[in-house]
Amino acid sequence: MFALLSSFVLGLVYWTTAALIDRQTVTAINTEMAGLQDIYERGGTASLVAAIENRVTGYQGYHHIYILAPREGPSVVGNLREWPTVPPDRNGWLHFSVEAESEGRRQVWPAQARIVHLSSGLWLMVGRDMTERTGFARIMEQSLAFALGAALILGVIGGIVMSRNLLSRIDQVNRTARTILEGDLSGRVPVSGSGDEFDRLALNLNSMLDRIQKLVSAMREVTDNIAHDLRSPLNRMRSRLEITLVGTPDPDEYRKSLEGALEDTDAILHTFNALLSIARIEGRNATETFEPVDLTDLAAGTVELYEPVAEERGQTLTFTPPDFGKAAVVNGDRHLLTQTAANLVDNAIKYTPEGGRIRVWVDPARDSVRLVVADSGPGIPEEFRGAVLNRFVRLEQSRHTAGTGLGLSLVAAVADLHGARLDLLDNAPxxxxxxxxxxxxxxxxxxxEDGAS
Structure with a gap:
């Protein structure tokens, strides 16, 4: 393709240049012929003969061809001895060769001429030596052949280099894909650092693989944690039922056993309901249920709901509204935001010791709105703050405290759905x-709100 494109360009240059030279030659011959005819009309044959002799002996004789003669007979004047034997073309132009002695050697020159018939019965032919044009054409043809050869060689070399580079980059992607297929999710496509399309593709693929690895790891952790969290209530349920069946039939024991089984069943259902809620939130991509939500009213209602629970545990739960006149309205799902606030306050009450303090406030800034829940409990070490957002992750490995480890996971899912940022900070303590x-x-x-109004 490179050679064909080069051929087209060079051929176009050759054709246009040759056509320009041909037009200049035709113009020169026509101009000379018109000048001689004008001399003939004004001065007759004698003036024409004198003009041709002057031209033949002058500088024009080196490039122009003249002959004035009867159609059959010797020439009267000119630098050509006899008429050309070739017939004219349909436009009246003659293309022939001229043989002449030059420096002791016989040479053949190409020529182009035109013939007119004069009123005196003589014929006048004016032509031009086409040696320069032929030489130029020969040079152009040689240059064209050389350029085509060079273009073909360079095109083949460039194609090989480009294809090898292209295939090597594709092989890198294939090797990474094979690594992933073999079970090593840590494989990544190398990035050359050139910033080209392959680098952008590699970065996108690596981001996708990071996401896939994170999801697979999370799925494995969820599977392990589900097995761990559900094994205890199921074992307790089985033990109660077995003991009840083995012992002496007693309605009170049956009732206690069934009540315990119901509690364990409720715990299992609560776990699965929390997982389903997180899955539904993460699977949503539409915001048609979003509406303006006043975080001040939402937070105040949540605090009012949990105040009796905090008082029962000997804790102080307070809500600080924003400064007067500042609105804290965001676009979101009211039900999910209420559930998020409840989860945060519930977690704070759960892990804050007796006599502790829990504060809730809303801070509307110029370019954002923040809902804050701060407690005086043990807190979360900085190195674990990212991990606790994953499902079933609990800092208490023994898992004796009530809970599923899904509360902050649900909060993180709601934050992602609303495009919000969830920050876990040190409240000291x-x-x-x-x-x-x-x-x-x-x-x-x-x-x-403006549209509704």
């Missing part, structure tokens, strides 16, 4: 959880 809604959530709520 205790944990501070910041749910930060971006400017676009605030702006969308404002636009929705």
């Amino acid at each position: 205790g944990l501070r959880v910041d749910l930060v809604f971006p400017e676009k959530a605030v702006r969308a709520a404002t636009e929705a």
